[in-house]
Amino acid sequence: MENTSIIKIEHLTKSFPMGKSKFTALKGINLTFGEGEFAGLVGPSGSGKTTLLNIVGSLDVPSSGEAKVLGESIGSLTAKGAARLRKEKLGFIFQSYNLLAVHNVFENVEFPLLLLKYTAAERKKMVMEALDWVGLTDKVKSKPPQLSGGECQRVAIARAMVKKPSIVLADEPTANLDAANSHNILQTMVKLNEELKTTFLFATHDEKVINYLRRKIFLKDGNVDQDEISTN
Amino acid sequence: MIKFLLKGLLRDKSRSRLPIIVVSIGVMLTVLLHAYITGFMGDTIELNARFTNGHLKVMTRAYAENMNQVPNDLALLDVDELITELNKEYPDIKWTPRIQFGGLVDAPDENGETKAQGPAMGLGIDFQSGRSGEAERLNIQKALVRGNLIQHPGEALLSEIFSEKLGVTPGDEVTLIGSTMNGSMTMYNFKIAGTVTFGAEALDRGAIIVDLEDARNALDMQNAAGELIGFLPEGLYDDEEAVQIAKTFNEKYKNDNDEYAPVMRSLSQQGSMGQYVALTKGWTTYISAIFIIAMALVLWNAGLLGGLRRYGEFGVRLAMGEEKGHVYRTLIFESVFIGIAGTVVGTIFGLFFAWLIQTYGIDISGMVKGGALMMPSTIRARITPVDYYVGLIPGLISTVLGTMLAGIGIYKRKTAQLFKELEA
Numbered sequence: 001m002e003n004t005s006i007i008k009i010e011h012l013t014k015s016f017p018m019g020k021s022k023f024t025a026l027k028g029i030n031l032t033f034g035e036g037e038f039a040g041l042v043g044p045s046g047s048g049k050t051t052l053l054n055i056v057g058s059l060d061v062p063s064s065g066e067a068k069v070l071g072e073s074i075g076s077l078t079a080k081g082a083a084r085l086r087k088e089k090l091g092f093i094f095q096s097y098n099l100l101a102v103h104n105v106f107e108n109v110e111f112p113l114l115l116l117k118y119t120a121a122e123r124k125k126m127v128m129e130a131l132d133w134v135g136l137t138d139k140v141k142s143k144p145p146q147l148s149g150g151e152c153q154r155v156a157i158a159r160a161m162v163k164k165p166s167i168v169l170a171d172e173p174t175a176n177l178d179a180a181n182s183h184n185i186l187q188t189m190v191k192l193n194e195e196l197k198t199t200f201l202f203a204t205h206d207e208k209v210i211n212y213l214r215r216k217i218f219l220k221d222g223n224v225d226q227d228e229i230s231t232n
Numbered sequence: 233m234i235k236f237l238l239k240g241l242l243r244d245k246s247r248s249r250l251p252i253i254v255v256s257i258g259v260m261l262t263v264l265l266h267a268y269i270t271g272f273m274g275d276t277i278e279l280n281a282r283f284t285n286g287h288l289k290v291m292t293r294a295y296a297e298n299m300n301q302v303p304n305d306l307a308l309l310d311v312d313e314l315i316t317e318l319n320k321e322y323p324d325i326k327w328t329p330r331i332q333f334g335g336l337v338d339a340p341d342e343n344g345e346t347k348a349q350g351p352a353m354g355l356g357i358d359f360q361s362g363r364s365g366e367a368e369r370l371n372i373q374k375a376l377v378r379g380n381l382i383q384h385p386g387e388a389l390l391s392e393i394f395s396e397k398l399g400v401t402p403g404d405e406v407t408l409i410g411s412t413m414n415g416s417m418t419m420y421n422f423k424i425a426g427t428v429t430f431g432a433e434a435l436d437r438g439a440i441i442v443d444l445e446d447a448r449n450a451l452d453m454q455n456a457a458g459e460l461i462g463f464l465p466e467g468l469y470d471d472e473e474a475v476q477i478a479k480t481f482n483e484k485y486k487n488d489n490d491e492y493a494p495v496m497r498s499l500s501q502q503g504s505m506g507q508y509v510a511l512t513k514g515w516t517t518y519i520s521a522i523f524i525i526a527m528a529l530v531l532w533n534a535g536l537l538g539g540l541r542r543y544g545e546f547g548v549r550l551a552m553g554e555e556k557g558h559v560y561r562t563l564i565f566e567s568v569f570i571g572i573a574g575t576v577v578g579t580i581f582g583l584f585f586a587w588l589i590q591t592y593g594i595d596i597s598g599m600v601k602g603g604a605l606m607m608p609s610t611i612r613a614r615i616t617p618v619d620y621y622v623g624l625i626p627g628l629i630s631t632v633l634g635t636m637l638a639g640i641g642i643y644k645r646k647t648a649q650l651f652k653e654l655e656a
Contacts, residue, residue, distance in 0.1 A: 059551065060648035080555060082647070087553025098548045102243040107236065112552050114233050159552075
């Protein structure tokens with residue numbers, strides 16, 4: 001199930017100017033991710049995991065080397081091209097959920113489909129299906145302030161998954177949740193990964209998340225320190 | 233997408249309420265000020281037109297050059313023929329002869345000795361023919377404070393303030409002391425028929441109104457008149473039309489070297505009225521420009537604050553693949569909606585307050601006391617069709633402009649920082 005390469009990173013470096021000098025966050029990374037992986041970039045703050053997630057998510061570009069996502073070279077994408085890639089193929093899950101507070105659960109999940117110009121009937125079907133995946137069909141009319149943290153993150157997962165993206169990028173998705181809610185969220189993501197063959201790529205240093213990962217890429221000072229694939 | 237945006241706009245009160253309030257206030261003030269200024273300036277123009285300038289005025293060339301001095305020795309002669317000609321040439325325009333004159337009004341006591349005297353501004357108008365419509369035009373019936381209108385030869389109306397100053401009442405006799413058309417002294421007795429108040433300080437200070445024939449007799453001006461006053465058929469001054477009529481009339485006499493040849497002037501071509509008419513024309517632009525700039529600054533600020541508040545929302549939308557240009561355009565769409573909503577609310581309130589001022593007026597008699605310009609002592613707004621849409625200009629432009637300025641930040645947003653920003 002993980003034989004098709006959908007993310008290919010070769011000799012990737014990323015530097016940021018820091019005054020007169022520059023700080024290199026990624027130092028010649030080589031990685032490949034196949035379809036349906038449940039993988040995580042693991043490491044302490046400053047190890048380069050969010051920078052790598054940014055590049056894979058077409059939010060940033062490499063300083064040198066190559067990052068190909070679903071056949072598209074991130075470094076040569078225009079702003080429009082990068083937006084199109086995110087809109088059509090990528091889903092994002094944030095630590096702080098980032099739901100739109102004035103819109104209800106249905107409308108929050110519906111938003112990516114509006115950008116993709118689905119019809120109202122199609123949107124309704126897809127949103128209800130996504131809410132069914134995360135067990136929130138009874139909360140369609142609720143607004144984010146009326147939901148618990150765990151429910152908010154499940155709405156965020158439904159929002160990321162509703163368009164059935166090829167890749168979901170999640171940055172510290174359980175950082176604001178207690179243990180019970182974290183496991184619940186992670187089990188939901190594992191289920192979606194298995195059922196929909198969506199590739200999940202996390203950036204985390206949370207043990208609870210790390211325990212669920214089938215592949216752990218340990219980053220240290222901008223280099224891949226270890227790349228472990230679980231056998232279970 | 234539009235439904236989604238409108239829902240957000242209506243539910244997020246801080247996104248819609250403050251801007252709509254700002255736009256409503258601005259539009260309300262624009263509409264109110266426009267109606268107020270239109271009323272005030274229009275009334276001032278019409279007041280000057282009715283009493284002094286007419287919409288058009290025909291004089292001799294020499295009289296026109298010195299019209300501030302009202303030189304009746306340079307008056308038009310054979311006026312009846314000239315009026316016939318004008319009526320033939322411009323059948324829709326109402327022409328009427330007038331004589332303006334200055335003089336001293338003397339009020340005698342019971343022994344015939346001078347009791348009081350005062351300088352007077354005299355106006356000889358056609359009361360008796362019954363065709364001129366002058367009494368209605370000058371609204372004399374309504375202006376009457378005591379006594380009656382002029383019904384018989386030898387009668388005069390005095391301004392109420394002037395009559396009080398002279399200590400005379402209707403039925404008393406006064407003597408006009410002045411000079412005839414030929415430069416000799418004249419003394420002519422008038423019986424006061426009534427007293428009037430026009431609500432214009434310059435007139436009320438010392439006016440004497442007499443019938444045209446009496447003025448002619450008093451000033452030795454048979455079949456003569458200082459001025460022929462013309463009024464456009466719609467009853468309201470139209471500068472372009474008046475200027476055009478004056479131009480075509482004057483073309484006819486341009487090769488006539490006689491200084492007594494007739495010349496026509498539009499209201500705007502008489503004294504300082506030109507500046508006043510120009511100001512009236514430009515006023516809508518000035519008001520709109522001021523409110524567009526002021527409101528755009530406020531809304532720019534509100535937009536910046538809103539943008540900061542919605543920083544997370546824009547970030548998520550960009551992360552989900554919405555293009556910066558699309559986010560920017562949706563902001564503009566929201567601002568158009570806010571602009572229209574604010575314009576409707578502001579126009580309703582503006583029209584309401586304008587209607588109040590139109591109906592009840594604002595008394596400014598204390599402010600215009602002693603003024604030389606003929607101005608109404610009660611300001612009344614005038615609601616015109618323009619007031620129904622004038623607010624749309626500042627209402628829409630300012631919101632869109634304010635949003636466009638505030639929204640520039642979207643283009644400066646670095647997507648590479650989104651994860652970091654959205655974790656905050």
